[in-house]
């Protein structure tokens with residue numbers, strides 16, 4: 203079979219645009235936004251920087267496809283929609299493509315959540331991982347509900363009676379010096395946001411009425427951070443301290 207290919211033809215207008223971009227003139231008044239996007243890759247899960255995908259053109263001949271790389275550009279071509287600039291990036295680890303809006307306000311496919319420390323015991327670890335997975339797909343209400351669940355599981359694991367409500371369990375832990383005063387504040391804050399996500403209502407403090415609202419991104423991220431920080435101090439730091447004390451024969455039975 204004879205394979206027929208034709209030389210790659212780049213329209214004059216595209217060629218001018220490419221050359222102009224290569225000369226840093228085209229975007230000089232509007233810097234490209236992609237320079238510092240770091241994520242947990244949606245494909246391979248590693249935490250890597252996203253770099254601009256190299257531009258190439260291809261043409262279909264009768265039996266073959268010819269791919270021709272173009273000279274390196276200072277930035278990739280962009281698509282602008284409603285004033286938001288989208289660009290094609292690639293994971294520096296696995297080289298697979300990722301679509302990014304501006305400096306990462308949206309990323310497609312959505313990045314994977316970061317890992318949860320293996321020193322956090324089950325079932326708290328799984329609950330926190332699920333909360334972070336919800337966060338990664340913008341499910342803000344679901345993420346804080348899972349964070350609240352992780353919190354309650356931890357409270358029981360720390361010795362709070364099962365039959366109590368969560369606010370009572372947190373108070374029990376604080377009263378018995380099983381958590382510190384700052385940790386009690388983290389727990390209470392996470393509990394309130396978790397309640398908001400679960401019951402889709404919150405008191406309108408100014409108006410004194412109950413308003414139906416959703417948890418927003420910032421609230422969800424803050425809540426996950428609080429619970430993760432709590433677990434880090436309770437379990438990860440606790441284990442490290444025990445290891446070091448044990449090594450030196452200073453661990454009290």
Ligand SMILES: [Zn+2]
Pocket residue numbers: 243244245246247248293294295296297298
């Ligand atoms: Zn990757």
